[in-house]
Every structure is written in C-alpha cells, then in structure tokens.
Amino acid sequence: MAAALTGEPTLALIALWADPDHAHAILLDEVLLVVLPVSVAIEAGFYPALSPARPVAAWLERMIFDLWGHTAFGGTDPRPWLDHGRWPSLHPMASPPRGMGPPAEPPEFLPCEGDDLHQVAVGPIHAGIIEPGHFRFSASGETVVRLEIRLGYAHKGTLGLMRGKPIRVAARFAARLSGDTTVAHGTAFAMAVEAALGVEIPARAESLRAAMLEIERIANHLGDIGAICNDAAFAFAAARFGFHREAMLRAAMWAFGHRLMMDTVIPGGIAGDISEHGALTVLAAVAAVEAELPELARVIENYSSLADRMVSTGIVSPELARRFAAGGFVGRASGRDFDARRLPLPGGRAPEPEFTVRIPVLTAGDIDARLRVRLAEITESIRLLRRRLGNLPEGAVAVALPNAGGEGIGCVESFRGDIWTWVQIDGGHVENAFLRDPSWNQWPLLEAAVRGTIVADFPLINKSFNCSYSGVDL
Amino acid sequence: MVWRRVLHSLRAGPATEPAGPVPDETVSALAARLDAAAQRRLGRSLAIRHVDAGSCNGCELEIVALGNIVYDLERFGLRFVASPRHADVLLVTGPLTRNLREALVLTLNATPEPRWVVAVGDCGVDGGVFKGSYAVNGGVSAAVAVDLFIPGCPPSPAELLAGLRALLEANTHRS
Numbered sequence: 047m048a049a050a051l052t053g054e055p056t057l058a059l060i061a062l063w064a065d066p067d068h069a070h071a072i073l074l075d076e077v078l079l080v081v082l083p084v085s086v087a088i089e090a091g092f093y094p095a096l097s098p099a100r101p102v103a104a105w106l107e108r109m110i111f112d113l114w115g116h117t118a119f120g121g122t123d124p125r126p127w128l129d130h131g132r133w134p135s136l137h138p139m140a141s142p143p144r145g146m147g148p149p150a151e152p153p154e155f156l157p158c159e160g161d162d163l164h165q166v167a168v169g170p171i172h173a174g175i176i177e178p179g180h181f182r183f184s185a186s187g188e189t190v191v192r193l194e195i196r197l198g199y200a201h202k203g204t205l206g207l208m209r210g211k212p213i214r215v216a217a218r219f220a221a222r223l224s225g226d227t228t229v230a231h232g233t234a235f236a237m238a239v240e241a242a243l244g245v246e247i248p249a250r251a252e253s254l255r256a257a258m259l260e261i262e263r264i265a266n267h268l269g270d271i272g273a274i275c276n277d278a279a280f281a282f283a284a285a286r287f288g289f290h291r292e293a294m295l296r297a298a299m300w301a302f303g304h305r306l307m308m309d310t311v312i313p314g315g316i317a318g319d320i321s322e323h324g325a326l327t328v329l330a331a332v333a334a335v336e337a338e339l340p341e342l343a344r345v346i347e348n349y350s351s352l353a354d355r356m357v358s359t360g361i362v363s364p365e366l367a368r369r370f371a372a373g374g375f376v377g378r379a380s381g382r383d384f385d386a387r388r389l390p391l392p393g394g395r396a397p398e399p400e401f402t403v404r405i406p407v408l409t410a411g412d413i414d415a416r417l418r419v420r421l422a423e424i425t426e427s428i429r430l431l432r433r434r435l436g437n438l439p440e441g442a443v444a445v446a447l448p449n450a451g452g453e454g455i456g457c458v459e460s461f462r463g464d465i466w467t468w469v470q471i472d473g474g475h476v477e478n479a480f481l482r483d484p485s486w487n488q489w490p491l492l493e494a495a496v497r498g499t500i501v502a503d504f505p506l507i508n509k510s511f512n513c514s515y516s517g518v519d520l
Numbered sequence: 521m522v523w524r525r526v527l528h529s530l531r532a533g534p535a536t537e538p539a540g541p542v543p544d545e546t547v548s549a550l551a552a553r554l555d556a557a558a559q560r561r562l563g564r565s566l567a568i569r570h571v572d573a574g575s576c577n578g579c580e581l582e583i584v585a586l587g588n589i590v591y592d593l594e595r596f597g598l599r600f601v602a603s604p605r606h607a608d609v610l611l612v613t614g615p616l617t618r619n620l621r622e623a624l625v626l627t628l629n630a631t632p633e634p635r636w637v638v639a640v641g642d643c644g645v646d647g648g649v650f651k652g653s654y655a656v657n658g659g660v661s662a663a664v665a666v667d668l669f670i671p672g673c674p675p676s677p678a679e680l681l682a683g684l685r686a687l688l689e690a691n692t693h694r695s
Contacts, residue, residue, distance in 0.1 A: 128619075130619045132619055133654055133655060135654065138654045138655070170620060170623050171571055171627055173602035173603070174600075174602070175580055177580065178573075178574070199574065200617060200620070201574070201617055201619055202653055203650070203654050204653075206653065206655075207653050218649055219649060222576040222578070222650075223576065224576060224577060225576040225578025225580070226577055226581060228578065269584070273584075282522050282525075285588070286525070288587070288590075289535055289588060289590060291585075292585060295585070305582070306578055306581065308673065344521065516574070516575065516577050
C-alpha cells in the first residue's frame with residue numbers, strides 16, 4: 047500500500063482512522079479533485095502502514111494504536127500519542143477495551159545530539175490563554191535545532207462518546223470537537239449523516255450554513271490577525287481587529303442566537319431560521335470590517351518592526367505543504383491551492399459559479415504570507431456572505447431524517463482548512479464516526495517551520511498556524 | 521490611520537461599554553468566604569492564571585474576548601498573568617481530562633494562598649457533555665476545591681466578567 051502510494055505523488059492522504067475491525071483512509075486526487083475512501087480489514091491486529099509514503103500518517107497511526115489497538119505494520123513511529131498512561135483501560139475504543147497499561151510518563155522524545163545542545167520544555171499549561179500541549183525544544187544557544195510537539199492533554203474521548211448515540215445527540219459532540227470551528231465541524235458531521243442517509247436538505251438551510259461558515263471564518267481571521275499583531279507587541283492592530291471580531295460575534299448572536307453559532311447546524315438542516323433582522327445585522331458588521339480593513343492592512347504592511355518579525359520567519363516550503371496536504375491558509379501561503387468549497391456539492395452537483403472562491407496563493411510560506419492570505423480571505427468571505435444573505439431561498443430550514451442506515455463522508459472548508467467527517471449510521475444511531483480536523487496535517491509543519499528560528503519567535507510562528515489542540519486530541 | 525483613529529476615539533469616546541450590575545447573591549456568598557488576610561493582600565486587584573483542562577477552546581475564545589476594547593478587563597483591576605506564582609485566581613476550563621489532571625494539581629500547588637479557583641463553562645462545572653467519558657474526571661472540582669462556578673457553553677464575556685467582578689466586590693464589601 048505504502049509502495050503504491052509512493053508512485054502516486056498526486057494522491058494526498060487526507061485522513062486515517064479505524065473502527066474495531068477495519069482501518070479506513072481518505073485519499074484525494076489533487077489534480078482531478080476525486081475523493082477516494084479506502085478500507086482494509088484488520089488482520090491479526092495489523093494493517094499496512096502509510097507513514098513510510100505519507101509522513102502525515104505517523105501521528106494518525108499512533109492515535110489508531112492508542113484508541114483501537116491496531117498496529118500499523120511497517121509504521122515509522124510506534125510511540126504512544128493520545129494515551130499518556132492515565133486512562134482506566136488500554137485501547138478504549140477496542141471491543142472490549144483491554145486492562146490498564148503501563149504509565150507513559152515520562153514520555154520518550156526523539157534524540158537530538160550535538161555539542162552545547164540544551165532542552166527547553168514548555169507546557170502542557172502555557173503562559174497565555176491557549177489550549178494545553180507540550181513543546182520540547184532542543185536548542186543550540188537561541189537557535190532551535192528541533193521542536194517536538196506532544197499533544198493529547200485535551201483528549202476527551204469524543205469518538206467513544208459519539209458511538210451508539212442518537213444522531214442529534216452525537217452532533218453536539220461534533221460541534222464541540224474544536225469550539226472555534228463549531229459551525230464547520232457541525233456542518234461536516236451533518237453532511238456526512240445526510241450522505242449516509244441519502245437526505246437532501248432545503249436550499250435555504252444550505253445557504254444559511256454557507257453564510258454561517260463565512261461568518262465563522264471572518265470572525266476567526268479577525269481574532270487571529272489581531273492576536274498575531276499583539277504577539278509582536280503591536281497593540282493598535284490587536285485593538286481594532288478585536289473590536290471587529292466582537293461585532294461579528296454579536297451579529298451572530300442576534301442572527302442565530304449564539305455568539306459562536308454552536309449547535310445551530312443539525313443533521314437535516316439548521317436548528318432555527320435566521321432572526322428577522324439577522325441578515326441586516328450581519329451585513330452591517332461586515333460593512334464596518336470592509337470599511338476599515340484596507341487601511342488596517344496598510345498599517346500592518348508599513349510597520350517595519352512588525353515586518354521584521356514576520357517576513358522570512360517560520361517558513362513552510364511548498365514541497366512540505368504538498369507532502370502533508372496542508373489545508374487552509376497554511377497551504378495557501380505555501381503554494382497549495384486547495385479549497386473544499388470547490389468540491390462537488392452533495393448529490394454530485396457542481397458548485398454554483400457565483401460562489402466560486404477566489405483567494406490568492408502565495409509561495410513564501412512565512413508568517414507574513416499566512417497573514418496576507420488571511421487578510422485576502424476576509425475580503426472574499428465578505429463578498430460570498432453578501433451574495434448568500436442577499437439572496438436567501440425561501441422555504442423550510444430542515445427536513446426530518448429517515449430511520450435508516452448507511453455510511454457517508456462530509457467535507458467542509460473551515461477557516462483553518464478542509465474538515466473531513468465520516469460516519470456509519472444504523473437505525474438513527476451513530477455506529478462509528480471520525481472527525482478529521484485540518485490541524486492533523488498542519489501541526490507537523492509547525493515542527494518543521496520552527497527549525498532554525500530562535501526560541502523567542504515560536505509564539506508568533508505558533509499563532510500564525512493556530513492549529514487546534516482539541517481538534518486533534520479528540 | 522493610527523493617529524486618525526486616536527483623534528476619532530478622543531472625540532467620540534471609547535468603545536468600551538459601561539458595566540452592568542454584579543449578581544448580589546454571588547457577592548454575598550463569596551464575601552462570607554474571604555478572611556482579613558485576603559482583604560489586605562488582594563485589595564481591589566486580582567491576578568488571573570488561565571488553565572485549560574481539556575476544553576474545546578470555546579471558553580478560551582470568550583476569555584480572550586475579555587481583553588478586547590469592548591470589555592477591557594483591566595479597568596477593573598483584573599489581569600491575566602503568565603505564572604501561577606503570580607496569580608490570585610486560577611480560571612479553569614474544560615471537563616478535566618485525565619491527561620491534564622496532574623498538571624492542574626501542580627499548578628494549584630504553585631499558586632500562593634490566599635487563592636481562588638473559578639471553574640468556567642458547563643464542562644468545568646461537571647464535565648458538561650463529556651461527563652461519563654473514560655478520558656475525563658468530570659469537572660474541575662473532581663481534583664481541586666472550586667470557589668466559583670461560571671456555567672455556559674461557553675459563558676459569554678459579559679457572564680465571565682460578572683463572575684470575576686463578583687470576586688472583587690466580595691473582597692471590597694467584606695469588613
């Protein structure tokens with residue numbers, strides 16, 4: 047399998063997961079934009095490893111072993127990942143789970159040898175208001191020789207909790223895999239369920255979902271651009287971007303009843319229609335963003351002390367972005383032009399031309415490029431949002447789900463990149479599910495981007511990626 | 521643009537909103553718990569250390585929002601600090617995953633007395649939707665004593681602010 051993949055460089059590995067009896071993968075033909083789901087039966091506890099051909103599989107194979115107990119035959123890294131030796135059982139997703147394992151503390155880190163190397167250990171609890179994770183730097187003086195990331199501290203057992211739950215209940219877990227992408231994960235889960243059951247949702251629900259996704263994207267980009275500037279001590283931009291983010295969240299609250307629009311998307315449609323003046327409120331908020339954004343972008347560009355921190359810092363090469371199938375602004379800043387909004391819509395329909403996404407693709411791959419892509423994405427999202435809300439189809443916003451079964455995949459372009467969700471449904475209940483956050487394909491690139499920079503640049507580089515911890519901790 | 525915005529702000533006034541009342545019942549409940557030493561040492565200022573015990577990051581988004589110019593947390597004497605050794609308050613989110621439990625206890629032990637622990641969000645209160653999972657302890661109070669709960673999924677910045685200001689007021693009203 048790995049050997050076959052080596053000869054197919056245009057096949058990207060999107061996701062890799064398991065159930066008690068199978069290993070599953072999603073491959074994407076990047077040229078033809080064809081999605082290829084692959085499943086193999088587990089034989090004597092083994093399945094063929096993909097990590098020799100697709101390095102992004104390494105963390106996923108470790109995750110599969112920890113949760114289901116299946117071993118990737120020929121895998122590149124057998125160390126534990128999510129399992130820190132603190133759960134009541136080994137392989138909690140296996141049926142049945144096995145007894146308590148040995149403690150995984152202290153963790154084993156990759157060796158780093160050389161004169162005058164020292165280690166800097168950061169986390170799992172960080173100095174700012176961010177999620178938990180451990181960063182192990184090996185540094186020579188100030189220069190980072192290697193960064194190794196250890197996650198799993200936010201592992202909540204989400205996939206296990208979803209199993210056996212009624213669809214509507216399981217949707218609440220998808221909406222809480224990563225709070226900043228609650229609409230996107232909620233939508234990807236809903237689309238997977240709808241594909242599994244052969245349900246077509248009303249046009250109004252589809253438009254409102256698309257609108258909510260753009261609101262979520264704009265709000266996250268605003269918050270993160272402000273936060274990146276703040277990390278480089280440029281408080282003015284942080285203040286203005288933070289103000290506009292707040293205005294977006296308040297508009298979302300007015301329009302959809304929740305600042306983050308959590309649980310608004312449900313399988314079958316959306317939970318409630320947009321409020322009476324909701325569209326006007328949202329459009330007023332984005333008009334204020336649009337009015338100030340060009341000048342804010344100019345200010346950012348002209349501040350030499352900001353450029354000094356961002357330009358040529360934290361570089362991801364186009365080659366690496368392609369090999370890891372990095373989505374979102376991380377990919378777009380490093381030459382990978384993929385956007386899930388260009389994929390065929392449910393039922394094989396082609397995307398409507400008026401919603402064709404136009405976002406620049408850069409190749410510098412540094413903090414500056416990622417920030418520029420995000421600025422451009424805000425403008426494009428405002429355009430798409432206007433079209434959506436200016437021409438909402440009339441009608442119902444949800445349909446009832448049949449009490450049936452099936453298997454389906456959903457894909458959504460979140461602010462962070464492409465989210466992929468897979469479900470197996472039986473009798474109105476979730477049998478198995480996997481939610482692939484884009485961060486799986488981006489975290490490893492952060493390790494690469496930090497190499498050769500100085501330790502003090504790490505917070506800024508990390509912020510420019512803003513990968514989700516909870517999203518991959520599951 | 522920077523100076524034009526500054527001039528505009530001077531003319532039009534700040535975007536920061538006036539603050540609403542704080543809940544009386546929370547104030548009186550908390551006032552009863554503070555002793556004279558806390559009064560002397562904390563005064564009208566609290567240093568807050570945030571700990572994510574496995575949240576979905578929804579609560580973090582709203583906690584970060586407290587620092588924006590609309591809520592302007594620091595005008596109340598509330599500020600976030602980078603070390604538990606500098607903190608009066610641990611602001612803890614998440615259902616308390618088993619993988620983070622030890623780190624939370626170590627952080628609490630590094631926080632000098634007198635100190636407060638605030639559990640934020642439905643997860644922080646009792647595990648929220650993640651209650652019953654093999655991977656979580658089910659709420660912050662499963663590992664450390666909690667002084668104040670701020671429920672919500674996630675609680676809005678206004679709700680977070682009301683809770684944190686109640687801590688301040690409880691301290692001030694105590695005599």
